[in-house]
Amino acid sequence: MPLDQIEEESEMGFLDHLEELRWHIIRSLIAIVVFSIAAFIAKSIIFHTIILGPSRTDFWTYRMMCELSQVLQLDALCIDDLPFTLQSRQMTGQFTMHITASFVVGLIFAFPYAFWEIWRFIKPGLYPKERNATRGATFFVSVLFMIGVSFGYFIVSPLSINFLAGYQLDPSIINEFDIISYVTTLVMLVMGCGLLFQLPIVVYFLTKAGLLSPSLMIRFRRHAIVVILLLGAMLTPPDPFSQVLVAIPLTALYEIGIFISKRVTKRELSTEIIANE
Template identity: 60%
Template sequence: MDQPYLEEAQQNEMSFVDHLEELRWHIIRALGSIAVFSVIAFLAKGFVFHDIILAPSRPDFFSYRMMCELGNKLGTEALCIDKMTFSIQSRQMSGQLTMHMMVSFILGLACAFPYAFWEIWRFVKPGLYPQEQKSSRGAVFFVSILFLMGLLFGYYVASPISINFLAGYQVDPSIVNEFDLTSYVSTLTTMCLSCALMFEMPVIVYFLTKAGLLSPEIMKVYRKHAIVIILVIAAIITPPDVVSQLLIGMPLMLLYEVSISVSSSIRKSDLKKLNQNNA
């Protein structure tokens, strides 16, 4: 094997190693941000659990008060929640400590998500073509905003209504609802994170359309199939009640329609640029 070929191979190998090293540091910084927020959440135990995690289990929660005000304007007290008919217990010796650590990590992940995504995007963006970089401008902003909107929707809308429905459901008055802390926190975090991820649908559709893997025509043709899939996903990620499934399914259907508009806009823009180049 001649010397020039060996030198070129060594340069390519070093370039690949350099890229791995750069990716490693981006991942380290992303994980570091999650760790920092997790530690902060762990130290703020009282605020995190009393004012955030356990807030939907009390009748003075913001969403319940807004529902009651809405009911008063409509002339009905059916939407007012005076008391929660359940209690939360920890039935394992290390249950509270384990849950404290898990909740701290989840909050750290949620709070650090914009920065962590920005770090990964900084590594991916230089590998894109200039036109692709231009078309993906603002990706971090929109991904972060949609994630936050989904998180807030899950926390203030989907979770409290689901928790209230499940807490008040009884097959017989003699059965008392005493939920384990793990079950309660799992329901709350699953609803919130699922909504946060589902709200990223328009961004995913945007990039798939730019890549030529998706079109508004395809999305319109398979709209009925998508509705069925959305309802199935809602049934999987929510507790087994129709109310929770509709609370997740309806916004997802709306996001699907918004995604069709996004895909259509991208397609029109690409066709316009193609016509200009041909002219």
């Protein structure tokens, strides 16, 4: 076969892959747009109930903390006042935030489908052994993402908003936050936790690639706990209860990562033994 024909077929194959990727991305964007439009239409539910929920004392997390304070007889846990008001200081502030928040909500709800579409493009390029090893990737990634988003929304965000709302340099300074600042903070905390909860998946693939081992994770376990406590201190009010409340799930994720790394390493060793025999 002439060289120019081989190059032409190779180029056409590459273009075909690009075309396939383009359609996967288009379908993912369509899903995001559909959910975003639905969120845009359901303005009262998305904003009043969901986005502005952590800014009111009747939010689920604050009510549970008050009930817990009665059981533990710790009045400090009960949050009955959030000393701040929300404002829109720009002419297009509310409309712009309406569009932005709707897109973020659409992205969160469409994430499982969007990831499935991208995974459909990646999966055919894997070896049969790698396909078997990554079976259920879409399910686990989506579940961990949703758990992380829920953790960020119901735990991290209310505690952080309560701390930031009550923090004052001087009593004469009134906390009047712009709606853009409030929503941006909420989105960063929620999406950050959603990505942070992908730690077990990252550990799995790094162990499969030989870049991470259970012994290494165990050796740096104490360092990881210190980092987790620092994260808890940065994301929550400066009280031990809130820090522990955030640190426990993150520590559990690290321990799950060690368990996953051990299983992957053990499986790889068994495969090598069988292959050598």
